[in-house]
Amino acid sequence: MSYRANPVKVYDAFDDLLRRTLSKIPCDLxxxxxxxxxxxxNTGTYHHEGLSARHPGDGAREALxxxxxxxxxxxxxxxxxxxxxxxxxYVQSSHERPDELVRxxxxxxxxRIAIPMLADPTMVQLFLSNIRIALxxxxxxxxxxxxxxxGASQLPSPAR
Amino acid sequence: xxxxxxxxxxxxxxxxxxxxxxxxxESADEVRSRTGDQSRHGHSETICPREVTHxxxxxxxxxxxxxxxxxxxxxxxxxxxxxxxLHWVRRASNEIRTIMQEHARSxxxxxxxxxxxxxxLFFQYIVLRLICGLLMIFIRFMSPPALHGIAAYLxxxxxxxxxxxxxFEIATRIATPQDSSTP
Numbered sequence: 001m002s003y004r005a006n007p008v009k010v011y012d013a014f015d016d017l018l019r020r021t022l023s024k025i026p027c028d029l030x031x032x033x034x035x036x037x038x039x040x041x042n043t044g045t046y047h048h049e050g051l052s053a054r055h056p057g058d059g060a061r062e063a064l065x066x067x068x069x070x071x072x073x074x075x076x077x078x079x080x081x082x083x084x085x086x087x088x089x090y091v092q093s094s095h096e097r098p099d100e101l102v103r104x105x106x107x108x109x110x111x112r113i114a115i116p117m118l119a120d121p122t123m124v125q126l127f128l129s130n131i132r133i134a135l136x137x138x139x140x141x142x143x144x145x146x147x148x149x150x151g152a153s154q155l156p157s158p159a160r
Numbered sequence: 161x162x163x164x165x166x167x168x169x170x171x172x173x174x175x176x177x178x179x180x181x182x183x184x185x186e187s188a189d190e191v192r193s194r195t196g197d198q199s200r201h202g203h204s205e206t207i208c209p210r211e212v213t214h215x216x217x218x219x220x221x222x223x224x225x226x227x228x229x230x231x232x233x234x235x236x237x238x239x240x241x242x243x244x245x246l247h248w249v250r251r252a253s254n255e256i257r258t259i260m261q262e263h264a265r266s267x268x269x270x271x272x273x274x275x276x277x278x279x280x281l282f283f284q285y286i287v288l289r290l291i292c293g294l295l296m297i298f299i300r301f302m303s304p305p306a307l308h309g310i311a312a313y314l315x316x317x318x319x320x321x322x323x324x325x326x327x328f329e330i331a332t333r334i335a336t337p338q339d340s341s342t343p
Contacts, residue, residue, distance in 0.1 A: 121247075
């Protein structure tokens, strides 16, 4: 990975991001969506108020970008079983109704905007395909057991 | 009569291979535009990260879906994986063609071509393109996990050709530095 900013500063910001923010999010899918939400849709640049204040310059931006790619690679190469587990954790930690969230994700495919720029195209195809399968698995499980509980902590939705 | 049947069968197989190779060439650009492939300037030394290749043809995922015992899920899984596997083969075929085009350009500048090495590289290229064609056919009729071995073989062959071209290009640049640096 090549950094335009000082690699030591990027590493410090990355470590800070992991400790203070990402470790508080219960699953990788939640982290992916959170990191994607720090990216400007028009310019593709990342911004995090607190992180930028503590790490001025390009360090914070590049740390966010690196963390986004890192989490994406982990999820894209996860097994289907792991991905279904991630999706279940994400659904449980949102305040939405599980069946509605699954239906909305299947119809709008909001997870598409969580893909980092310049990601490997085959990895992107695999990720999108696996999410579609995982959503079907979740729907199948919901039909078998319609009264699955939803959790309390709230995660950002991909549309936010 | 048997000889004629074998001839017809061979001709039909060749036609299928050429048909699928032609299809993959046409759709390579579509794949690139659909996936926003801006990251690849030239080629890399692997088709894509090895974990991705492993996941596409993963038997573990297939086992997971089978354990759920839903024919609908199995159908969806197969259709999804076939799509990704076809994308992977098209990309491999398209990129290996680019590598060989680059090799042909480098070979024109080289003053010490080794015929044996060139023949071996060309043979590997033909084998790889044939495997791509066969995989395109097999993926349509079989589940990708059943093709794990062929995909791994194709991936290794791709790496070999890619490394050979990479080494050849460096050797050519070292042998003829003034050609590329002087105006």
